Amino acid sequence: AVAERIRASISHSDWTDLAPNLKVTVSCGVTERAPGESIGRWLDRADKQLYRAKERGRNQVCFDRQPR
Numbered sequence: 001a002v003a004e005r006i007r008a009s010i011s012h013s014d015w016t017d018l019a020p021n022l023k024v025t026v027s028c029g030v031t032e033r034a035p036g037e038s039i040g041r042w043l044d045r046a047d048k049q050l051y052r053a054k055e056r057g058r059n060q061v062c063f064d065r066q067p068r
Helices: 002-011 039-055
Strands: 028-031 061-064
């Protein structure tokens, strides 16, 4: 929910002071860290969700709650 609020806020902000017609979007990959899961594995899963968000059209949040 937090990542979605950040994404929406950035997406709906007026960026024209920086450059005319500038639009900024955010894609996020979010995961829940499992007990005992290494930081590397956790970040790898988050990275996969980020690429999933981009593949699905960008400007969205994809998440994975279940560690694999």
